[in-house]
Amino acid sequence: xxxxxxxxxxxxxxxxxxxxxxxxxxxxxxxxxxxxxxxxxxxxxxxxxxxxxxxxxxxxxxxxxxxxxxxxxxxxxxxxxxxxxxxxxxxxxxxxxxxxxxxxxxxxxxxxxxxxxxxxxxxxxxxxxxxxxxxxxxxxxxxxxxxxxxxxxxxxxxxxxxxxxxxxxxxxxxxxxxxxxxxxxxxxxxxxxxxxxxxxxxxxxxxxxxxxxxxxxxxxxxxxxxxxxxxxxxxxxxxxxxxxxxxxxxxxxxxxxxxxxxxxxxxxxxxxxxxxxxxxxxxxxxxxxxxxxxxxxxxxxxxxxxxxxxxxxxxxxxxxxxxxxxxxxxxxxxxxxxxxxxxxxxxxxxxxxxxxxxxxxxxxxxxxxxxxxxxxxxxxxxxxxxxxxxxxxxxxxxxxxxxx
Amino acid sequence: xxxxxxxxxxxxxxxxxxxxxxxxxxxxxxxxxxxxxxxxxxxxxxxxxxxxxxxxxxxxxxxxxxxxxxxxxxxxxxxxxxxxxxxxxxxxxxxxxxxxxxxxxxxxxxxxxxxxxxxxxxxxxxxxxxxxxxxxxxxxxxxxxxxxxxxxxxxxxxxxxxx
Numbered sequence: 001x002x003x004x005x006x007x008x009x010x011x012x013x014x015x016x017x018x019x020x021x022x023x024x025x026x027x028x029x030x031x032x033x034x035x036x037x038x039x040x041x042x043x044x045x046x047x048x049x050x051x052x053x054x055x056x057x058x059x060x061x062x063x064x065x066x067x068x069x070x071x072x073x074x075x076x077x078x079x080x081x082x083x084x085x086x087x088x089x090x091x092x093x094x095x096x097x098x099x100x101x102x103x104x105x106x107x108x109x110x111x112x113x114x115x116x117x118x119x120x121x122x123x124x125x126x127x128x129x130x131x132x133x134x135x136x137x138x139x140x141x142x143x144x145x146x147x148x149x150x151x152x153x154x155x156x157x158x159x160x161x162x163x164x165x166x167x168x169x170x171x172x173x174x175x176x177x178x179x180x181x182x183x184x185x186x187x188x189x190x191x192x193x194x195x196x197x198x199x200x201x202x203x204x205x206x207x208x209x210x211x212x213x214x215x216x217x218x219x220x221x222x223x224x225x226x227x228x229x230x231x232x233x234x235x236x237x238x239x240x241x242x243x244x245x246x247x248x249x250x251x252x253x254x255x256x257x258x259x260x261x262x263x264x265x266x267x268x269x270x271x272x273x274x275x276x277x278x279x280x281x282x283x284x285x286x287x288x289x290x291x292x293x294x295x296x297x298x299x300x301x302x303x304x305x306x307x308x309x310x311x312x313x314x315x316x317x318x319x320x321x322x323x324x325x326x327x328x329x330x331x332x333x334x335x336x337x338x339x340x341x342x343x344x345x346x347x348x349x350x351x352x353x354x355x356x357x358x359x360x361x362x363x364x365x366x367x368x369x370x371x372x373x374x375x376x377x378x379x380x381x382x383x384x385x386x387x388x389x390x391x392x393x394x395x396x397x398x399x400x401x402x403x404x
Numbered sequence: 405x406x407x408x409x410x411x412x413x414x415x416x417x418x419x420x421x422x423x424x425x426x427x428x429x430x431x432x433x434x435x436x437x438x439x440x441x442x443x444x445x446x447x448x449x450x451x452x453x454x455x456x457x458x459x460x461x462x463x464x465x466x467x468x469x470x471x472x473x474x475x476x477x478x479x480x481x482x483x484x485x486x487x488x489x490x491x492x493x494x495x496x497x498x499x500x501x502x503x504x505x506x507x508x509x510x511x512x513x514x515x516x517x518x519x520x521x522x523x524x525x526x527x528x529x530x531x532x533x534x535x536x537x538x539x540x541x542x543x544x545x546x547x548x549x550x551x552x553x554x555x556x557x558x559x560x561x562x563x564x565x566x567x
Contacts (some may be wrong), residue, residue, distance in 0.1 A: 084523075113409070154490025154527055156520075157457065157470045206526050224526070244525060327529040346529055 014086050074202045076251040084205045086158045087165035087179040091200050094303045095167070096190035110168050117171040118187055132194050133215050133260050136220070136235075139188045143181065144229040150177045154207075181223040182207045197253075202246045208233070216257030230289020232344045234262040240342060258335065263342035267292035273302055276309050280343055284326065289345055296338040303332070306341065432543065434499045437483040440553060440565050443496055445485060447561045450553035451493055469498055471549075474513040478505045481547075492524060492534040494551040496515075503545040508519035513540045513549045521550075543567075 075081055079091045081144045095115050098104040104112050125138045142266035147170060152159035163169020165179040176184065182198045186209055189196035195212035199219070219241040221233035233241075238255045240263065258264040270279070270293040283291035295302070310330055317326055332344040410458045423480035437458050445451060457467045458481070463493040471484045498509055517538045524531040538551035542561055548562045 033448065151490055154456065154523070155488065156486040156490075156494060157455070157467065203522060205519070205523055324530065 006212065012169070021083060041106040051176045056332055074200075074204065074248050078197050078199075081200045081204065081207075081243060083165075083177075083200060083207050084153050084158055087151070087177050087198065089179055089183060089207060090166060090189040092167060092183055092190060096187055100193070114171060114187075116166060116170040118184075118191060121171070122188065122191060126192070132192070135192050136189065136194065136211060136213065139185065139192075140220065140222060140225075140231075140234055141229055143185060144225050144227065147174050147176050147181065147184075147226060149223060149226045150175045150180070151335075153177045176223070178207050178221075178223040182209050185209050185211075185220065185222055199247050199252050202248065206245065208241075208245075210252060211235070212253075213260045214257075217253045218257075218260055225289070228289060228347065230347075231248075231262045231266075232289040232346070235260050236263070236361055237261055237333055239333045240331050243329065258333075258340070263292040263333075264294075264335075264340055265292060266290065267340055267342070269294045269296070271296070273305055275342070276306055277313060280310075280313055280328075283343070283345060284322070287345075287347060289347070290342060291345065292340060292342040294338060294340050298339045303339075310343070327373045357362050412548075415451050416432055418474060431480075431501070434481050435546075435566055437481045437497065437499070438496055440562070441483045441485055441495070443565055444548075444550075444558050444561045446499070447557040448495075448552045448554040451495075453488045454485045454493065454495075455488045456483060456485040471516055472498065472509060473515070474498075474505065474512045478502065480538075490530040491528065492520065492538075492551055493510050494520070494538070494549060495552075496549040497562065500545040500547075506545065506547060509547050510540055510542060512548060517549065517551070 005075070009367055022308050079089050082091045083089065093110055094107060095118070097110070098107050099119060109114060120137075121142060125142050126135055130138065143281055150161050150164040152164065158384040160175075161169070161173075161175055163172070163180075164175050164177050164182070167180075167184040170180040170184045179198075186196045186198050189209070197210045198200055198207055199210050200207045206223075211220055212218075213235075218237070219233070220235055220243070224233045225231065234394065236255070237258065240261075241255070261299060268279070270276075271353070273295070276293065279293060280291050285287050298306075310328075314328055317323060317328060325347060327346040328343055330341060333340040333342070333357035422533075437460070441456060441458070445454065445506065458464065459468075459479070461467055464482075467484070468474075468476050468479065468482060471482070478501055480501045482496065482498040484496040485494070496513075498513075500506060500509060517535065517540070519537075521532060521535045524535050535551060538549060538553055539557070539559065541548050541550065543563055543566050546562075546566045548559070550558050550562070552558055
């Protein structure tokens with residue numbers, strides 16, 4: 001090997017070693033960079049996940065805000081309000097004005113017919129000696145007994161029946177949603193010169209009336225008493241109505257008086273708290289719609305005791321045979337002296353058909369004989385309560401004869 | 405040379421980053437709302453006569469408003485089955501275009517259930533307990549509202565169908 005060859009080989013080996021070294025160094029650096037990049041990527045991913053979580057939280061907040069903003073508005077007005085997105089509260093004044101003035105010339109044909117139907121009803125139920133309370137009571141009884149609740153409002157997508165939300169359709173077809181009851185009642189009251197307003201709840205899915213008697217206002221919700229005339233929702237105070245509904249109390253007048261409040265008028269003075277269960281039991285046995293007791297004295301302990309008894313009774317009802325028929329709720333109203341306890345008894349299966357009477361034994365025998373005569377070649381039905389296994393072959397033997 | 409190498413490495417890393425699943429992946433095709441409704445409703449024999457509407461209806465967007473106040477533009481499909489007589493039986497499923505809208509959808513379904521509870525308090529108190537027991541379950545970009553007798557069976561059918 002010449003010297004030159006040796007030098008060249010040395011240089012090549014050196015270059016190779018250097019190259020390998022450089023490659024290793026570069027590889028190591030690349031590895032380090034890759035690891036760093038991987039870490040960065042992981043941290044970016046983590047950041048992304050946390051950002052997503054944050055975004056999801058923000059989404060929830062925004063959704064809540066949107067839901068709040070999109071809640072049906074509660075307009076501070078009586079008429080022109082749409083209930084459950086379907087039923088419009090419309091003024092009834094043109095018809096009641098025509099009734100009072102005796103001039104119906106400005107009314108449409110529909111208005112004239114409504115006026116005639118309403119006037120005929122008033123003529124049949126109102127007498128001259130009645131005071132305003134008695135007139136209101138007579139109208140309440142006629143409406144709860146003669147009109148039917150239109151269930152069209154209950155389904156998720158309400159079904160609109162013809163004119164069930166105005167006096168024309170209500171008086172013609174005797175079928176009404178809450179708006180129909182409320183506007184028809186107001187029409188009657190206005191025809192009788194008794195001030196009356198149609199109230200809608202804050203969520204705009206229900207409406208009822210405020211009627212003025214002797215200077216005070218009272219809530220009357222005939223739709224909720226339809227079919228029962230229980231007076232459960234007849235002339236309530238704000239605190240009573242407020243136990244199940246909320247409404248614009250800035251716009252509608254307060255109802256705080258008790259003079260014509262039905263619960264107050266039918267309440268019994270009681271001194272012994274422990275009489276509540278017996279009184280309520282009596283009301284249930286009588287299938288009453290309301291039980292009301294007045295207590296002159298009631299301290300915090302007394303109220304707790306009463307609540308415990310009422311809750312216990314409610315639980316017992318819930319786990320009894322009455323659970324599908326009765327729902328109770330109660331309300332305490334402060335009086336000038338003491339408290340009024342009113343318990344509403346909501347009977348909701350009263351309209352159901354009664355159980356049919358048991359048939360005499362000879363009828364059952366005749367039934368069996370007639371069936372046996374015609375179908376005796378087929379086996380009797382399998383007793384599903386029997387412990388024995390069903391013999392399907394035997395059970396289907398009849399099939400062999402059928403169609404042959 | 406190093407710069408070139410690092411430049412190449414950076415480019416490779418960037419490309420790898422682009423391929424990573426940071427951005428939303430493409431949605432799986434939506435399950436048939438008709439099949440889903442049939443499967444879910446079949447699981448509860450106690451259901452009364454039910455009326456059903458869905459994204460296949462001509463006025464689907466308008467009808468959707470009875471179930472949820474979510475912008476219908478965000479919905480890929482839905483069905484809503486409810487008791488024809490208005491009692492507390494409802495089964496609904498909504499498929500979203502983007503799963504990120506799920507919290508808003510769930511919130512709107514909760515608001516819907518609360519609205520039904522309030523309505524029953526006034527008009528059918530005996531239905532309140534059933535409405536209050538309604539469940540909202542979600543999976544992926546689907547949310548279901550289940551208010552019926554055998555909710556567990558219906559829920560299982562939903563979860564099985566939208567896996």
